[in-house]
Amino acid sequence: MNINNYIESGIIERYLLGLASADEEAELFALRKIxxxxxxxxxxxxxxxxxxxHLEAKTPPPALRQTILNRFKNDDADFNTNEETYSRQRYRQQPPKTDTYILEPFWKRRMSVSIWWRCIVIAMVILLMALAASTYHFYRQASRFEDALIKKVSSPNSSSR
Structure with missing residues (x-):
């Protein structure tokens, strides 16, 4: 294989531009190893x-910069509006479903969480608290049992004859 003809075929440029087929890419990577x-x-x-x-790049018009900056200013102004007014407007536009809980954090995005997921999370927290309490209870009970066993073994009345 004449490697110079392969290079001049433009396969490398086609790969870099994303125009090469999968077979051409595989062939290119195999030949790169050799x-x-x-x-x-x-x-x-x-x-x-x-x-x-870089040579063919065109600079954007200066007015575009101001348009983008104005859009950011408008977003900031919307962000600083009264949250209660915003909530009332959102609820008027789209009433919440009966089986979801609406979370509206400070960045004004709407996220629906099903009531059933909330119940599952609450049940898991209660289960975790019960597990922690029972672990503490059994630890104290085992400590008392160990202390009683040590007292019984070390007491003078239980000497072997």
Whole structure:
């Protein structure tokens, strides 16, 4: 295989631009392991494409910057509005479902949580608290039993004859 003809075929550029097929990509990576010059050409093609993009790039119009900044200012103004007014407007537009709990955090995004998920979380918390209490109870009971056993073994009345 003539590697120079392969390089000049433009396969590296097609790969970098995302235009190569899966077979061409597999062939390129297999040949890169065999021919180290392909790695050098790969890096050079990346630089050529990047330079071409920089040369042909157009600067956006200055008015676009102001438009984007104004949009951020409007978002900030909406963020600082009264939360109660915002909540009333949201509920008027879309009434909450009866089986969901509406969470509206400070960043004004709406998230619905099913009542059943809330019940599951509450049940898990109660179960965790019961488990912690029973663990503490059994630990204290085992400590008392251990103390009583030590007293019984170390008492002078229980000497063996």
């Amino acid at each position: 021919y180290p010059i392909l790695d050098i050409e790969f890096a050079a093609a990346e630089i050529r494409i990047e330079n071409k993009c």
